Amino acid sequence: MIEFSGVTKRFRRHQVLKGIDLVIERGQRVALVGSNGAGKTTLIRCLLGEYRHGGQICVDGLAPRSHREQVLSRVGFVPQLPPPLRMPVGQLIRFAAGLCGGEPERMHQVAEQLGFDAHRFRRQPFVRLSGGQKQKLLIAVALGRDADLLVMDEPAANLDPDARHALFHLLAERQERAAMLISSHRLDEVAPLVNRVVEMDQGRVVLDDEVVDTVEMTSRLVVGVEMGQREDAFIAALRQWGFLETDDPRRWTGVIAGPDRLRFLGMVSRYAALLTRLDMREASDTENVDVA
């Protein structure tokens, strides 16, 4: 579906991409990881046809630069930093839907699924939304149309657990028919979303590996946490994950999205010394539990 052949990019004397060869097939969910300055953003901008470059990039045989509209009508892009747009939410949706030939209502529905009521905020300037709201809206614009190539830069970074779970659902719906390129400088942020990892360093691909993909994107885990003594920081972290206190003030329970397990365990590991018990079990399809 996407083919990078010997892609190079130079900014004056600084060569940022040094011959990238990469093939991404439909159904692949690729984590593009690497430290700052590795060349991830530059590679994405080349893929979006925004940078001139050496070598070739083809999306189903079409070069993004010379066939902008055909290629980009299939691309859903979520940038790392939301652009400081002053236009109201409603206008942004109408503009994006108008360009993509899509339905604004579909974007509204995706935003709703992510927990953002775009109708309510339709007159609010985009720039005045909170970080999480901006992220949800940009994801809604990217996913609220028939895009079969999703390019996302840390898409879940600003999302609350509920919205993350909704995002995993939305991505799961498309995982067979779309290719996804998810960029991050931290693998643990995107690991649950992907089945392939490409690591970049100094403008080169230094690792290209498959990921054992057994976790269902739509799965949920029922979790119980018990601590030896109450610790405010730990409790605050659990509350952020939507956990609730039980009758026993040292015991907390909650539900997390299955793909978030690594991220959750990462949080819990910071309070390992306080932990006296940790239960995790996958919720069955019929079980009536939801991510808080």
Add this chain to the structure above:
Amino acid sequence: MMHLWLTAATDVIESLRARWFMVYSLVFGGIVVILFAFGLSESRIMGFTGLSRLLVTYIQLSMAILPIFVLITTVRSVAGDREAGIFEYMLSLPVSLSAWYWGRFLGRFFVVFLPVFLAMVGAVAWGMVEGLEIPWNLFVYYSGLLMALAWCFLGIGMLISTLARSSDVAQGAAFLVWLVLLLFLDLILLGVLIQERLPPETAVAIALANPLQVFRTATMMLFDPQLVLLGPTAYVILDRFSLEGYIAWAVLYPIVFGTVAAGIGYLVFRRSDLP
């Protein structure tokens, strides 16, 4: 074509919410209010009184303010949008580069011309309320000249925005361009002519090529048809063009100039890195 109008409409909505637009509108609206407040419509100069007198002063002030305002706000917002990541996101949507560029140009033109024009409309409306005689020919002629001037400097601003990679550089370049055009206004030009013994044709050619000078001369023509204020240059202009010919030149030349500048900007834009 739909993408072009969508982009233009979006740019208008973006600009209407920007702080620069508020300042810009206040300046031009404020000029008219101040001119009325100081009783300019009741004074007389070279036979002009009432609303004609006010419009003559307004157009002279506009010549001083409009070009630099259009240049600075255009380069600041366009180059600033690129720096802030707006280009990165908006150009990831399936819009053609021509629709994006020319859509922004048209949207921006609407935004920069609207306050200037509305200020004149406001002046006319106030004049009607006050029972003054409305100089419709002057109103139409000055509207055309202001439109041409705004178009011209918008084109130059778009060119600078695409050439400069940062808003600081773009602002510096815009200011420099304005200074150069200002330097070649007729008084300085005559000084250079006298000092360097330049052929008068060269001086006149420079004056005719400078959109600021073209605008200035054209605005003079209505209250000084013989262009006495210009000195000997006036003979060349009137002999070569005639009054009507020069008026046509004053409206068409800046439009062509701005379109060519914006066109070069577009060619540069589509061949370079976008964000």
